[in-house]
Amino acid sequence: MDFSRYEKLRTLVRANFSEQTRALVDEALEYADGKLAGLVRYDGSPLLEHAAAVASIVISEVGLGRNSTISAILHDVVRLAHKQLPAEEFLALSADIRKRFGDQVVGITLGLANISELKLKVAKEQADNFRDLIVSYSEDPRVILIKLADRLEVMRSLEMFPREKWRKKSWESMNLYAQIAHKLGLYSIKSELEDIALKYLEPKDYEHVVTKLEESAEERKAFIGRFLVPIEQRLNRLGIKYHIKSRTKSIFSIWNKMHKQHVPFEGVYDIFAIRIIIDCPQEAEKQLCWTAYSVVTDFYTPNPKRMRDWISIPKSNGYESLHTTVSAEGRWIEVQIRTERMDAVAERGIAAHWRYKGVNQGAQTSEMWLGHLRELIEDTTHSLAQRFDAKPASGEIFVFTPNGDLRKLPEGATLLDFAFDIHTSLGSTCVGGRVNGRAVPIREQLRNGDIVEITTQKNQTPKSDWLSLVVTSKARNKIKSYLREEQAKHTRMGREELERKLKNWKFAITIDEAVAYLAKYFKLRLGTEVYALIATQKLDFGSIKEILSRHLSGEAEEERRAAAAEIERQKAALHGTQEKAAPQDALVIDDDISKIQYKLAKCCNPIKGDDVFGFVTISAGITIHRCDCPNAKRMRENYPYRVIDARWRQSAEGAFRVTIRIVAADTTGMANHITEVIVRDLKLGIRSMNFAPAGNGCVAGEVAVEVPGTAVVDTLIHQIMRIKGVQRAYRVN
Secondary structure, eight states: OOGGGGHHHHHHHHHHSOHHHHHHHHHHHHHHHHHTTTOBOTTSSBTHHHHHHHHHHIIIIIOOOHHHHHHHHHHHHHHHHHHHSOHHHHHHHHHHHHHHHOHHHHHHHHHHHHHHHOOOOSSTHHHHHHHHHHHHHTTSTHHHHHHHHHHHHHHHTGGGSOHHHHHHHHHHIIIIIHHHHHHTTOHHHHHHHHHHHHHHHSHHHHHHHHHHHHHTHHHHHHHHHHHHHHHHHHHHHTTOOEEEEEEEOOHHHHHHHHHHHTOOGGGOSOOEEEEEEEOOOGGGHHHHHHHHHHHHHHHSEEOGGGOEETTTSOOTTOOOOEEEEEEETTEEEEEEEEEHHHHHHHHHTHHHHHHHHTGGGOHHHHHHHHHHHHHHHHHHHHHHHHHHTTOOOOOEEEEEOTTOOEEEEETTOBHHHHHHHHOHHHHHTEEEEEETTEEEOTTOBOOTTOBEEEEEOTTOOOOGGGGGGOOSHHHHHHHHHHHHHHHHHHHHHHHHHHHHHHHHHTOSSOHHHHHHHHHHHTTOSOHHHHHHHHHTTSSOHHHHHHHHHHHHHTHHHHHHHHHHHHHHHHHHHHHHHHHHHOGGGSEEEOSOOSSOOEEEOTTTOOOTTSOEEEEEOSSSOEEEEETTOTTHHHHHHHOGGGEEEEEEOTTOOOOEEEEEEEEEEOOTTHHHHHHIIIIIISOOEEEEEEEEEEETTEEEEEEEEEESSHHHHHHHHHHHHTSTTEEEEEEOO
């Protein structure tokens, strides 16, 4: 093969890796060249050039190692094979790659292939898919990092792609991939993805900002020169080793600020920043950074609101720096103070952070790095959820363990979040704790600077209502995981016990039929709920045996039929005689009754189509009640002489109010879906609507709707039940 095409990558490999790795990279290039022979990109260049460019980014801009580099080279080979080859051939290819390059390369490339096959929709739902994608493939976080490198290479080459792909790829890069890069501390990748995406999404705006930056470049350079003179003189006199970079704000950041604050280019005051980078041993870092800070503030007045100290408390992704904004010549200028080590971490993100901690010193530290990265990725899914569910971005609080260890949590975090943040077993057995020496329950919200101590009990376990007491994804995921395991355990235990009992009783019924009947009998939605009641001993086998015996003997059905016949008989006794003798004597309820004062009873709210009767009151004329009204029996028994027959006129028109009770999953937009069905689909009027959380991730409430009669109520309930997430809907009155 022609290795000269890939000389940039090979030079990087020579500079960063051992002789053995160089040989493996060359073997991977040759292997991929053979498998991808004849395949080209949109501009006619070999497809392998894309993979080689991604591998170069993986080494030089993300800072990953040998396995990631080889995976980047082979990712298109595995992706295409996964898509096109039959299962047996694909397994043979995987085995070949495993033998040549090892298990990790197979795992990473397969993860990348799976991501490529996930079809993302350009819309808000895309964020949901992407969150699932991250969680699915965070088994090995390197997959996400290589995917970022892959996307960066695609964006740099986007010009060669068909025009119809520009917008979709730019949208994804700006709204999804750039957010991940930011969370992982890969700020330069984040900025470049956003800038290129803006160039394709808003070309005119992009050109405007670029032109303005070019026009003001000379003036900016002169200003920076004047600004730095006193600072450099003092730093030199103090003997501090340093160098200075001036960094212009990214094009996207400037554009974003112009849009959000509705200001022209000139109104964006912190267009550039000065970075003072100090060269010193790690133990002297804090002291020298604060010395440099005092030098800057000796000459220029700082804005106290714009001070950021990420040296005392670094960001969770390892970022350390001291930021201040100072006033000079009537304008604000941001000054960032950091060391060479901190700058490498800021440029290369979490990989550099752990490299400085000694990733190359062995597999254990490497595992720590990957573990930390996995935590960050899990946390990222939570922040993306907030971003796309349009919730306000919450701040962060810092709390301490009794030993003085610092923990960072989101605003609104509770004692339970803190317990899970320290360790899963601590969270699972938490029963309360002490905050600043004061005893508090698990739901206690923590505040900045609190000293928190956890109290546990061995027999404590996570409960479903805990989900409403936590805000961190770590706590939520651990609780959900435990509840799922418990539910599966209960289902298994309950089913085994019931199967055993049915065998002992020698009942001629399958377990599925028995469970279906029991669920119906106890008005439960799922069979698993029956098993859970059995497993937790809330349902005893004596009752089950009796219920199933009556069901199998047909006794239960006979009772039901007898009860139905009795209701019919009572109805006939109530209405029959009068109707046969003189149906004209019945009170006919219409929307236009002259001289007869009647009103519809509030206790049962009858509507056209309901079986009704009239009741003569002393002060309010006649009230119309439903025959199944809770008060009907008492009225008939105590005042039979006041009861009069009533029926609806067939042609009667009117608006009756009916109240429907609804229990549904607590998902975004549920109220809108219900409103749309009632108003848009059924063309009915809503008079009131009231929902509140009901625990277990559900909301419950009532909707009062104006209907012309009972026929519409059945349709209304049926349509509401069809809404995804609605669990129950029934008429209250």
